[in-house]
Amino acid sequence: MIDLTTPLGDEVLDLRAGDRVTLSGTIYTARDEAHLRMIAEGIPFDPKGAVVYHCGPVVQGGRLVVAGPTTSARMNTLTGFLIDAGVRALIGKGGMGAGVVEQLRGRAVYLALTGGCAALAAARMDLKGVYFEDLGMAEAVWVIEADHLPLTVGIDAHGGDLFCAVREKAKTQFYQRFNI
Amino acid sequence: MMVNSADTGLPGALADATERALAEAEIRLPPDVLAALRRAAAAERDEIARCELANILENIALAEEREVPICQDTGVPVVYLTLPPDIPYTHSLIEGVREGVRRATATIPLRPNVVDPLTRKNTGDNTGVGMPAVHVTPGDRLTITVLPKGAGSENASRIGMLLPSQAADIPKFVAETMLIAGGRPCPPVILGVGIGGTFDGVAALAKEALLLPVDTMDDYEQELCDATNALGIGPMGLGGDTTALAVKVKRADCHTASLPVAVNVQCWACRRATVEVER
Numbered sequence: 455m456i457d458l459t460t461p462l463g464d465e466v467l468d469l470r471a472g473d474r475v476t477l478s479g480t481i482y483t484a485r486d487e488a489h490l491r492m493i494a495e496g497i498p499f500d501p502k503g504a505v506v507y508h509c510g511p512v513v514q515g516g517r518l519v520v521a522g523p524t525t526s527a528r529m530n531t532l533t534g535f536l537i538d539a540g541v542r543a544l545i546g547k548g549g550m551g552a553g554v555v556e557q558l559r560g561r562a563v564y565l566a567l568t569g570g571c572a573a574l575a576a577a578r579m580d581l582k583g584v585y586f587e588d589l590g591m592a593e594a595v596w597v598i599e600a601d602h603l604p605l606t607v608g609i610d611a612h613g614g615d616l617f618c619a620v621r622e623k624a625k626t627q628f629y630q631r632f633n634i
Numbered sequence: 635m636m637v638n639s640a641d642t643g644l645p646g647a648l649a650d651a652t653e654r655a656l657a658e659a660e661i662r663l664p665p666d667v668l669a670a671l672r673r674a675a676a677a678e679r680d681e682i683a684r685c686e687l688a689n690i691l692e693n694i695a696l697a698e699e700r701e702v703p704i705c706q707d708t709g710v711p712v713v714y715l716t717l718p719p720d721i722p723y724t725h726s727l728i729e730g731v732r733e734g735v736r737r738a739t740a741t742i743p744l745r746p747n748v749v750d751p752l753t754r755k756n757t758g759d760n761t762g763v764g765m766p767a768v769h770v771t772p773g774d775r776l777t778i779t780v781l782p783k784g785a786g787s788e789n790a791s792r793i794g795m796l797l798p799s800q801a802a803d804i805p806k807f808v809a810e811t812m813l814i815a816g817g818r819p820c821p822p823v824i825l826g827v828g829i830g831g832t833f834d835g836v837a838a839l840a841k842e843a844l845l846l847p848v849d850t851m852d853d854y855e856q857e858l859c860d861a862t863n864a865l866g867i868g869p870m871g872l873g874g875d876t877t878a879l880a881v882k883v884k885r886a887d888c889h890t891a892s893l894p895v896a897v898n899v900q901c902w903a904c905r906r907a908t909v910e911v912e913r
Contacts, residue, residue: 472682512706512745519743520697520706525786525818548786548818548871568689569786569820569870570903572706573697590756592745604689606682606872616682620873621816624865628813631864632806 457602461503462542466563469607471614476602477565480582481505481545485524487593489532491586498585498595501539508546510592511576518581518598522572523547526564530554537562549608549617556613564609566616578603638912644721645730648778651909652734655780656711657742658907660703663694666849667824667904670879674822683874687822690869690902704903708744709782711735711766712841716773723770731768731778732761747785769838776911781844787823787901790815793837796893804829804895808881809861811897817871820901822879824848827858828896831886839884840898845906848880855881869902 458465460479469475482499484492484506492498508529511521526546533544534557542562544550547569558564567575583597609615628634635654639647663671671694675687697704713731717723736759738744748762749755760766792811796803808827815821828839851859858881868874879902888894 474682474685510706510745512703512708512743514743519702520704522693522706524707525789527818547820548816566870566872568686568693569817570705570707570901571689571693573700573702573704574689574693576702577696577700590746592747604685606685608872616873617817617871620867620871623873624813624816624867627865628809631809631861 460505462505463503466542467560467611469563469610471607471610471616473607475565475605475607477505477543477545477605478601479599481507481598481600483507483509483511483596483598485510485593486528486532487589488586488595489529491589493532493535497539499597501536501541504541505543505545506536506541507598508544511596513581513591513596516581518576518579520572521576521579521598522570523567526550533557545605549615555609555615558609558611559613560611563607563611565605566608567603567605575603635909636912637909644911645726647911648727648730649734649737651778651911652713652731652780653738653741655778655907655909656735656738656744656782659780659782659905660708660742660744661701662698663704663903664906666847668694670848671902674876674879678875680868680874682872683868683876686869686872687876703742703744704905705784706745707784707786708747709784709905710747711760712781712783713766713768714779714781714845715768715770716775716777717770718774718776719772721776728768731766735760735766776913777908778911779845779906779908781841781906784901784903787819787899790819790899791840791897793833793894793896795833796895798891798893800893805858805861807895808858808897809865811899812862812867812877813865815899816867819899820870821867822869822876822902824879824900824904825858825862825881826898826900827881827883828894829883829885830888831894832888833894835886836894836896837898839886840896843882843884844898844900844904846882848882848904851880855883858883
């Protein structure tokens with residue numbers, strides 16, 4: 455198990471797809487609408503070494519109630535500008551497209567958090583602030599302090615993509631079983 | 635669980651029952667689903683998959699301990715009512731259900747997920763045009779069953795209008811659904827499979843199949859489950875033995891020239907609860 459702390463730097467380049475890591479420090483939530491807003495108006499936080507979390511939490515009275523990851527693939531075509539600006543890690547579920555794998559190469563990683571584990575995630579998080587609150591609870595950019603989030607490196611900075619490897623194996627199994 | 639209709643009248647009691655059923659479903663998984671997850675965790679051979687399943691089991695325990703929803707995608711409520719012969723199916727009954735959903739959204743709390751399909755404007759309270767979907771069947775008692783449905787798994791669901799000669803291709807259609815979906819619907823999944831009926835009816839059958847207990851499967855369901863697990867997609871698409879916890883099938887007769895098949899994908903958080911309204 456490798457322990458990471460934000461802001462992240464070149465240590466992410468040492469990670470390999472399939473490594474188990476924990477992450478502590480500041481992370482920023484962003485879903486579809488927040489990405490579109492940042493593309494139009496700019497990134498409201500310092501992106502150098504930052505971590506973006508694909509998440510639309512449930513927030514009540516300034517407290518995170520639950521905050522699990524959302525499907526990252528929806529952000530496939532909206533991610534490049536974040537990596538260009540210096541973001542070093544994305545957290546989400548389900549993996550991302552081949553275009554993002556290339557954008558991450560030599561610069562950043564994709565970390566998988568177990569989908570649906572919203573209570574577990576919230577138990578390791580404190581809410582610190584918010585940008586773009588007018589986008590609504592699910593779509594706003596929430597500033598979160600994380601404490602040892604348990605993650606798996608899904609896509610590393612060298613083109614290694616665990617999701618893709620699993621998918622290719624599944625295809626082979628499928629074709630064999632059904633004689634295609 | 636029961637609520638009493640003596641003080642509030644039927645719509646009021648149905649609102650109470652809806653709120654209570656949603657709270658139960660969102661916070662605690664049914665015992666059959668929990669047992670299936672524990673069995674899968676014990677049998678899983680892949681190291682990453684074992685960690686993922688351990689996270690899931692820890693999350694379930696934490697949600698119950700903190701009395702918070704299991705997942706932040708608290709879904710859209712799908713509602714099944716059984717009505718005894720002396721209770722007519724009226725607008726005020728449906729309004730009772732809607733009031734229960736609005737209250738549950740504020741009290742549990744639930745994430746407001748219901749939006750206009752084109753403008754994407756959020757209604758703010760998880761009700762809207764045609765939301766929640768309410769399905770009514772005749773019964774002996776007045777009960778409400780809720781099945782909060784998240785979007786990640788719903789989006790991976792499929793309908794196929796197969797040819798009558800393609801019955802042997804159903805396992806392929808089911809496995810292919812997960813091949814296309816990969817890790818997106820938060821596996822390990824439960825697959826509700828509808829076979830027969832009509833284009834619209836088969837989707838309803840597939841969703842109703844998710845209400846069946848997952849701790850038993852007949853031989854055909856086991857065959858579909860084995861075909862899915864052979865893919866090796868594993869928890870969250872990171873690889874492993876556990877892609878599907880169970881496959882459940884519901885059938886209806888169909889046109890001699892048709893073979894409708896639907897697969898309703900459900901993430902591991904197969905949330906459901908039933909409350910009876912006492913009269």
